[in-house]
Amino acid sequence: MNELVKLMRSEDVAVITIDNPPVNALSPGVPEGLLAAIQSAAADAAVKSVVVIGAGSTFIAGADIREFGKMVSGERPRISLLPLLLAIEDSPKPVVMAIHGQALGGGLEVAMAGHYRVIAPRAQVGQPEVKLGIIPGAGGTQRLPRLAGVAKAVEMCAFGEPISAPEALALGIADRIIEADLLGGAVAFAREVANRPASKTRERQEKLAGFDPSVFAAARDTAQKTRRGQKAPLAAIDAVEASPKLSFEEGCRVEARLFNECLYSNQSRALIHAFFGERTVNKIPDIPKNTPLREIRRAAVVGAGTMGGGIAMNYANAGIPVIVKEVSQEALDRGLSTIRKNYANSVAKGRFSQAVMDERMALITPQLTYDGFEEADIIVEAVFEGMGLKKQVFREIDLVAKPSCILASNTSSLDIDEIASATRRPESVIGHHFFSPANVMRLLEVVRGKATAREAIATSMALAKRLKKVAVLAGNCRGFIGNRMLGPYFREAQFLIEEGATVEAVNQTLYDFGWAMGPLAVSDLAGLDVGWRIRKEFKHLEKPGVRVPLVADRLCELGRFGQKTGRGFSLYDENRRPLADPETAALIEQVARQAGIERRAVQAEEIVDRCLFALVNEGARLLGEGIALRAVDIDIVYLNGYGFPAWRGGPMFYADTVGLEKVLGRVREFEARHGSDLWSPAPLLEQLASDGNTFAGYDKQMAVD
Ligand code: CAA
Ligand code: NAI
Numbered sequence: 001m002n003e004l005v006k007l008m009r010s011e012d013v014a015v016i017t018i019d020n021p022p023v024n025a026l027s028p029g030v031p032e033g034l035l036a037a038i039q040s041a042a043a044d045a046a047v048k049s050v051v052v053i054g055a056g057s058t059f060i061a062g063a064d065i066r067e068f069g070k071m072v073s074g075e076r077p078r079i080s081l082l083p084l085l086l087a088i089e090d091s092p093k094p095v096v097m098a099i100h101g102q103a104l105g106g107g108l109e110v111a112m113a114g115h116y117r118v119i120a121p122r123a124q125v126g127q128p129e130v131k132l133g134i135i136p137g138a139g140g141t142q143r144l145p146r147l148a149g150v151a152k153a154v155e156m157c158a159f160g161e162p163i164s165a166p167e168a169l170a171l172g173i174a175d176r177i178i179e180a181d182l183l184g185g186a187v188a189f190a191r192e193v194a195n196r197p198a199s200k201t202r203e204r205q206e207k208l209a210g211f212d213p214s215v216f217a218a219a220r221d222t223a224q225k226t227r228r229g230q231k232a233p234l235a236a237i238d239a240v241e242a243s244p245k246l247s248f249e250e251g252c253r254v255e256a257r258l259f260n261e262c263l264y265s266n267q268s269r270a271l272i273h274a275f276f277g278e279r280t281v282n283k284i285p286d287i288p289k290n291t292p293l294r295e296i297r298r299a300a301v302v303g304a305g306t307m308g309g310g311i312a313m314n315y316a317n318a319g320i321p322v323i324v325k326e327v328s329q330e331a332l333d334r335g336l337s338t339i340r341k342n343y344a345n346s347v348a349k350g351r352f353s354q355a356v357m358d359e360r361m362a363l364i365t366p367q368l369t370y371d372g373f374e375e376a377d378i379i380v381e382a383v384f385e386g387m388g389l390k391k392q393v394f395r396e397i398d399l400v401a402k403p404s405c406i407l408a409s410n411t412s413s414l415d416i417d418e419i420a421s422a423t424r425r426p427e428s429v430i431g432h433h434f435f436s437p438a439n440v441m442r443l444l445e446v447v448r449g450k451a452t453a454r455e456a457i458a459t460s461m462a463l464a465k466r467l468k469k470v471a472v473l474a475g476n477c478r479g480f481i482g483n484r485m486l487g488p489y490f491r492e493a494q495f496l497i498e499e500g501a502t503v504e505a506v507n508q509t510l511y512d513f514g515w516a517m518g519p520l521a522v523s524d525l526a527g528l529d530v531g532w533r534i535r536k537e538f539k540h541l542e543k544p545g546v547r548v549p550l551v552a553d554r555l556c557e558l559g560r561f562g563q564k565t566g567r568g569f570s571l572y573d574e575n576r577r578p579l580a581d582p583e584t585a586a587l588i589e590q591v592a593r594q595a596g597i598e599r600r601a602v603q604a605e606e607i608v609d610r611c612l613f614a615l616v617n618e619g620a621r622l623l624g625e626g627i628a629l630r631a632v633d634i635d636i637v638y639l640n641g642y643g644f645p646a647w648r649g650g651p652m653f654y655a656d657t658v659g660l661e662k663v664l665g666r667v668r669e670f671e672a673r674h675g676s677d678l679w680s681p682a683p684l685l686e687q688l689a690s691d692g693n694t695f696a697g698y699d700k701q702m703a704v705d
Contacts (some may be wrong), residue, residue: 003038012049016034017054018060019698049093051187053098064102067269081137084258091614092188094196101120106138107125109143113201115198116193117174119165119174129232134263137263138234148173165177186374220234228645232262238254238260273457281470284458293455300372301380303383307434310438313439323372325373326367339364348494372398376402379397394429397688409428416448426449426451472637473633485619485638486619492614494550496602497591499592506611507519509607513608520569523568524570531552567584570608610670613652624683629699630699631698660685669683
């Protein structure tokens, strides 16, 4: 039909193959080819039934996501799949969809327009559009309830999680699982049904009745809690809700209106940016795809504290045996008991079985010596944060590790080059900065030292995928990407309370912006003493005359370390709920008075701009220094490690949506008010703003194929 869709005949069965690598997305040419093939099969008297199948590893992964941006910008007209799907459904000869890999989004919509679906046992189907800030746009919200029932359709369309082949079969989305030879099985099935009257999904009514009418309210409630701020899940629920009330055609019109509202929103742009961003971060300019990788079969972790335990779990979860080494039996027992508790929690919640937990526990070997470290392909150090100790540990592991072993440090801020200098193989030393809780958070900052070998970097990036992490490469500087940017963000949050904003206003305003938690609440959770200790260590680096936040240190002097002591910026009740603390408010006023800071009313807009633009300005500085490769790398760090709202696309994307000229204007205002030491604009921000450019434009110049 064209080079993307091929039509062949297996005696009386027409076989249409979609061949658009890598994932058979419905790019321009595919719908046209499919329509032509269906029409041609219909016109061929020798054909009794039709099979549609995907070439390669998947059926159809959905619309071509790259096209959405072009539609929004007007570069390409918006083409609806609806007419094609009606043509498939109206085919006089039964159409059997043969699904392997994934049938997602538009892929499932195509599949549902067929008269039957057969499926490979490991295939998945789903409507994941909400993850891109949109909803199904080709009748998915109307056909899915007719096949799977209204309640399941609400869940699948609103939350986007795919389901397995057995579940699809049980729900009625699939008609048969084909264990081996999908094509052969599909052709045989097509012959079986060739002379049966085929029903059209859109005409089916039986599953549109009898559902619990509270499903919509319950789903909205869940969406508001788990997808706070996002419009698409609510739109998806509205669209599915139309299915039992309206005719198919009217329901599709409701869906089309909601789809358009979502598509032409910053939220979908942001989430699509994040989708491609997660894939872009793997592309590193001087590390070609064919860089040799070191094989990782066995791992070892030094330290079984908060981070070491979580890191060990990641390896065990990926089926990689891991030794965990501690200094005392007590610390080892504590670490292992936390791991066991975490796994038992997952079993209790039904995430996996006791047998899986037992398998994972069996992969973890706790011990007090370096025995067996010589067999490890990677050793991850996760001991206390302190250069002396880190260097001592690296000297020790350098002595026991085999030559090909990667030596990784989980330091959150220390100099990787100095750590590497304690070994005879700085080329094998690298930062693996996990985020707490390490068994949950998706982000891994991979930190490149000046001597780190390309192979060690490429291996780390590939390993991250096995550990189900999103890895972002960072250059070596204090705090790397994420924590370095956090410095100015936290600084401004504290300055704002000294100037007159309440703790509650700062936390609430940034929570309302979409962050998972306000910055002062995060500090209370992490423990104010952590920063206090670091500040004391680096006191000598403070510049005389440059303002520093004062309140956190005063709270620590009073023994108020945050949640762990029941008091920090806020007061915590027994359920760890924060309450306004009048004593802290009085302390803040007193500190401000003593420092001669003028107190005034602070508006929400200022809270957002001061905190966010401090973050963005530091991000631009990092980019200019080459610590982050692209602006999107920074966004991916913030979306996956710091609770930045996904639907705002990350701090740099957010800055683009505000407009860099405006961002720069505000930065200059703050510079005039608070001084150049704190607020001098990053040179890259100045340059991009004066060129009328964006961070996205900057990334385009840095693109790697
Ligand atoms: N459109 C365009 N490109 C796509 C794509 C899509 N739907 N799905 C994947 N790709 C690209 C990726 O960007 C990647 O490209 P690069 O190699 O250049 O980075 C390549 O295909 C391979 O993708 P992955 O690295 O993600 O491969 P994987 O094997 O890990 O995962 C997948 C495969 C599960 C299909 C995953 O890619 C995925 O979830 N894709 C998105 C699915 C989706 O959201 N579909 C709905 C689209 S919206 C829609 O369909 C609405 C509508 O019709 C109206
Ligand atoms: P922690 O205090 O919970 O655990 C450190 C563990 O290391 C302790 O159990 C200690 O007994 C053990 N240890 C000390 N010396 C050892 C040695 N020579 N051999 C074996 N074990 C030894 O500390 P945490 O929070 O796990 O931090 C570890 C590292 O991870 C630090 O570098 C920290 O900066 C970094 N990090 C911490 C994060 C966090 O949120 N806690 C986040 C990201 C990184």
